[in-house]
Amino acid sequence: MTTSNAARPHPTSAPAGASSASSTYQPLGESKTGGRVPRVTLPVPIGNVASQTATDMQAARGKAAFDPAKIESILRDGRIDNDSRVKVVQTLDKDELFGDWKKRMAHMNREQKMTMSHKACRRLLEIAQRDEWTTHEIVDAAISLDLQSPITIHWVAFVPVIMGQGNDEQVARWGQRAMDHNILGCYLQTELGHGTNVAGLETLATYEPSTDTFDLHSPTLTSTKWWAGGSGLTATHGIVQAQLIINNKRFGPHLFFVPLRSLKDGKLFNGIAAGDIGPKTYDAFGGLDNGWVRFNHVKLPRDNMLAKHAQVKKGGEYVRPPSDKLSYGGMIFIRSQMIDRTGWMLSRGNTIAMRYSLVRRQFRDPDSKDVAEPERSVLSYPSLHRRLIPLLAKSYAYIIAGRRMRTLYEDMAAQLDSGDTSLLADVHVASSSLKAYCTKQALDGIEECRQALGGHGFSAYAGYTSIFPDNAPTVTYEGDNYVLAQQVGRAMLKTAGELDKNAGAKVSNTTSFLGALKNKDAVKFSPPTSPAEWLKPEVYTAVLGLRAARRVADLRADLSTGRRFVDLSWECVEVARSHAEVVVNAWFTEGVSDDSEGFGSDATYWLNKLVVLHALTCVARDITPLVLPAAQGRGLAAYQSGSAILTPESVLHLETAIRDLHTELLPQVIALTDAFGWTDWELSSSLGRKDGRVYESLMAEAEGNPINHPAPKDSSNPDNLGHYQYGSSLVGKHVAASWKAEIEPLLRTQNKLAEEGPIKGDGSKL
Amino acid sequence: MTTSNAARPHPTSAPAGASSASSTYQPLGESKTGGRVPRVTLPVPIGNVASQTATDMQAARGKAAFDPAKIESILRDGRIDNDSRVKVVQTLDKDELFGDWKKRMAHMNREQKMTMSHKACRRLLEIAQRDEWTTHEIVDAAISLDLQSPITIHWVAFVPVIMGQGNDEQVARWGQRAMDHNILGCYLQTELGHGTNVAGLETLATYEPSTDTFDLHSPTLTSTKWWAGGSGLTATHGIVQAQLIINNKRFGPHLFFVPLRSLKDGKLFNGIAAGDIGPKTYDAFGGLDNGWVRFNHVKLPRDNMLAKHAQVKKGGEYVRPPSDKLSYGGMIFIRSQMIDRTGWMLSRGNTIAMRYSLVRRQFRDPDSKDVAEPERSVLSYPSLHRRLIPLLAKSYAYIIAGRRMRTLYEDMAAQLDSGDTSLLADVHVASSSLKAYCTKQALDGIEECRQALGGHGFSAYAGYTSIFPDNAPTVTYEGDNYVLAQQVGRAMLKTAGELDKNAGAKVSNTTSFLGALKNKDAVKFSPPTSPAEWLKPEVYTAVLGLRAARRVADLRADLSTGRRFVDLSWECVEVARSHAEVVVNAWFTEGVSDDSEGFGSDATYWLNKLVVLHALTCVARDITPLVLPAAQGRGLAAYQSGSAILTPESVLHLETAIRDLHTELLPQVIALTDAFGWTDWELSSSLGRKDGRVYESLMAEAEGNPINHPAPKDSSNPDNLGHYQYGSSLVGKHVAASWKAEIEPLLRTQNKLAEEGPIKGDGSKL
């Protein structure tokens, strides 16, 4: 594609000294559908500032002390292996619909997003068939699109429930149809009036022996099912949580498989009313029809109650599940999947932030004598890298601890299948604790990354438009984080109580710190006397454990003064946080060590630096219980009132150790973020470009931005929306027309002066 | 409006016992344009849960121990007085375009929002002319719409610069035209490559003596002006910051008045290229054309340089401003306006959160014996009210301290006009400190409020869609918060240095705490020995001061070890935070006391509770420096190494005092949020409804939600978009058509099974 200056909006006599080469821009990537490839059109010299960025990025990569690919191939070996992931992402990147999908979505309204979401689902299944993708590949593809769609929710919330809660016959009857996208499902638990309090759900499923059916009914306004993704407009079937009633007796919430819409014509079945619940905040989840659904005495065959655990026999006999806790499995499953996922999302925000901060330069060093010296990379400022590098460490921590969480879940599920519930309690607590902690830390971290980028971080081209909003509800669903914190608090009290009774009671490595409550020797520790001592695993592990134990001691002391547990929900928050930090630290450490062969010794060295930085950052987050001597009755066995765990000097050493770790890690952060393996297409970020050409990219997108070009003929069809026009000589040309229609009348609203032409002396006549 | 069951989508035999009255819903407000008034259509019994909410809200209001209107009338007496504000808001509420404006905007894409924004500007000016609104009323109206538009930026960033930086002749020439919206302006400072580092701007304004003009030029890609609101598509004029060059000598950045687009036809003048920079993150600022602008040797008359301070004489003589600091005035002005503004935004999020949390009930009390007892208000859980009530205190704190900030600015500006710069330094530091602190606290607080609301907080109908995104850039613009923190750090060092030299040096009440560095008696304090002692102003004020002094002592110690100031930007963050907390506490206290007569003694009593809670929350935010004895060389005069400021027992008393304050304030929070005076139209929130009818409102909006109704005929015209259809019997009826087009083919993508009709045994044949 050659560019002709004559056709430009800004035909300029090049400033003296600027060679033509300096104003001819290289394309920013490979050509996509319709030859669209971002490039700067305006014929202006690029200048030193913009041309420096690619150089800076290369130089940073040149400093890598390890091979990022080795980390990537292990970390990305998840639901699908890394090669498959790369294949899927490349296919989407090259696809006609998906190549510029993310950019286009920013130009759609809710209704248009929904249409596009359905189109995307169809296209995904087409590609899957063409390329013989596995189901996991389809799900991965849908997630890569930043798409909350009927298909993602079908896989996340419908299929697993059938598979996990249906008996064999039910799995056979519905499971394969669901796996084949023959039916499309949703999961209807939450109601307008009840979410967290599942026992308070109002929807009724009354067994009627005469017909051997259930009568499914929504008796009140607040019993309307609310929020279920896919239920509003699209799902053909739903799993409904309802109060089981047999012979006027309540048996609590149970799950029912319910046909919602005719497969033939999509009409709601008789007795069912449903619709979309409306737009979501921050324009999130636009492609998904979270819905409201009401049942008016809908009849269901008895076999439609999911019966892996509890059953209703013909005539109404109720068969209890062997253990009350068995149905926890599903909840734990989803939570256990959220830990690494949330780490990945943080890693995405962090990759963008590191790359941009590296190439963004602002202010010459005050000591610099040479005016020609370039300004400093903003990443070199401690106030910036001390915000970003701990978030890099957290990304790794949650990804790696999350991988362990998944394994542990699988072990537990296998045990459960053979009737062994011994792992259940521990896995339940760990998954609650980590879900509550990691989702919040990651969500805050993503927005922190964005805020760290100055003005350009606020552009949609920064690449945060979907990650923060789409992750915002992770703190709420699958157990509100503050409610989960109470479960962790309760579990800690229980284990502590068991240790009281029997100092030798079995504890896991994530609860052994509770030994410190009563046993002076349970946790060996003395305050570090140098920064170097802080780097030792036994040191920071001990401190994290002691702090968690202190928080539990406080909780017990509060209870012992007669306060009720239900009134201690605030105190539970810190108990849960400090517990989660113990667990993440333990699993992050183990995870790095277990895979150290695959990572190779160089990468392992740097990952271990991140382990330490993560742990020390956790310690520093909440120093008070470590430096404040315990008040009467609140001390640990080894630290009775009057004695603190840390000394003033050890806290200074901690700060020095953390600062030094930042300095050491700083040259490796580009390689460490490269190792996450995010592609430019996935990030869809001008600031996070792998090649560092941020300014050219911002300019190219801004020029190509549809609003600077004539509106498409048929703007009611979303297929026509959001297309970027790079290299068009018409940029901005049509704008005057809408100005005339929309702005000129505005200037005339209050008086007629504007019609008198240019304002005298304003220079517009020159 | 009578409802006929026959016409409903869900014609139901009412469940036994439900009276028809219980399923006929009252309208949710007064009828607006076209008779649209939200109400629930589905004929279902309302039930106990939903009907309880209005009762709860009334009961809470019944507990008010003071008159909220008295607080409102004082707090809202700002740019315009409260009566005028109420008038403006009511006019918008009743207006045909604006009545349902906020709800509709959630259904527009970027391009549509822009068109609507321009339409809103025209309509605003029409109303202003009809109702003879003042300029301030117009600006208030625009802001009430949650509208970032060419008009708001014109008033915020263009008019004040002309007025503040132009000489008399320039103000006369351009000022009135601007005030009359005869021209529409923008402020072009930031460039693609430089923002914070203003001295590094690349745009050149070269004086050419032969023609007595400036040559305005953008020499490189990164010199492209970026971000200026209004510059992309609409502004007719701009103030451009450019490097002044005379005779090859650089005089640094100066301001130039530059015509951009012809008033006749909106075409860009020769040599100017411009466009919109693209969508913003989280779908924010959709109605504003933040733009990019390039100048290609554009000629400007010499008189177009704003010349209140510096001037260029004919021939090229440069006249320096009397003081280098005079141009700070503008910056301080905008920052000083941001403090109460940010408090207002937080108060809005907080009002919604308090109201919803009050009426949301979840779980019966564990000690309750009566199964018919209603569940607990979620606000009664400490883990919830301890998140929300401190944010209520912060809302008041920033609003009231911000009012003082404005007054102080005005005093300073008056002084400056008479050549007196004595207040300048103090006001500059305070405005930087408070801007950095309050914007961040408020932004985090808004999202915290939203997250506290469980699932419904994620609905657009929660009412957070614009407040978080639109306030997100407040941490960035008008000085990035982390950069401002360094300015505060530097100022603290300077004042501390002055006190070193002369213990009697003049300090204000917001810096007097620095005396504690060297003077044992500067701050009198001993650790509280009971919760009650913590409530004393002299106690918490002293602690806040001592902590700030400790942070400064640390900063000085770090410097004295040879670290450079530029490398201490991280340490400055806490210095600035602790300083800001001293200032906010002082001004909040003074503000309440100064207006106590107007508030009346009852309201003053409760506001003072908030003052205390705010202060204690600030103390609790960062306890470590108070309980950790200082290390060698870091102590305050009265606390040399080894001695801590607080004792373990005093920290327990602090926690008790805070908990008790929450308990005391809890019954007053509805009245205290009512006192902000937000109307339902302003909040546009189903959850924040003043009457508490949250469930009916959510249901009514969800039913009325455009996506549940046939698409408008001409969806390319935004005038047709986003209209809610309440009370339509057709809700959901059309959906099957789009299902057939969009979803059915999806089910057929992978195989043909779906065409075989309902799945055997799924119950859909019953």
Ligand SMILES: Cc1cc2nc3c(=O)[nH]c(=O)nc-3n(C[C@H](O)[C@H](O)[C@H](O)COP(=O)(O)OP(=O)(O)OC[C@H]3O[C@@H](n4cnc5c(N)ncnc54)[C@H](O)[C@@H]3O)c2cc1C
């Ligand atoms: C995007 C999104 C998708 C969803 N998808 C689905 C879906 O597919 N299917 C489905 O069934 N549901 C879905 N949900 C609903 C979701 O599961 C619930 O919103 C979630 O369980 C929280 O419940 P709630 O909304 O009732 O919160 P609430 O319980 O009302 O929480 C409100 C506040 O009260 C506090 N609180 C509540 N109880 C206590 C207590 N005992 N102690 C202290 N504090 C308490 C909470 O911490 C919170 O601050 C979705 C929600 C969202 C946002």
Ligand SMILES: Cc1cc2nc3c(=O)[nH]c(=O)nc-3n(C[C@H](O)[C@H](O)[C@H](O)COP(=O)(O)OP(=O)(O)OC[C@H]3O[C@@H](n4cnc5c(N)ncnc54)[C@H](O)[C@@H]3O)c2cc1C
């Ligand atoms: C919504 C919006 C509207 C705007 N409107 C206008 C407008 O109308 N007119 C206009 O001219 N501009 C406008 N701007 C631009 C705005 O003024 C700048 O974005 C802002 O000044 C920050 O500068 P920057 O973007 O260069 O940030 P940068 O300076 O690039 O900041 C990037 C990061 O570097 C850090 N950093 C930079 N310098 C230092 C240092 N010395 N020490 C430590 N850390 C440092 C920052 O803290 C930040 O984390 C707007 C921006 C936004 C987001």
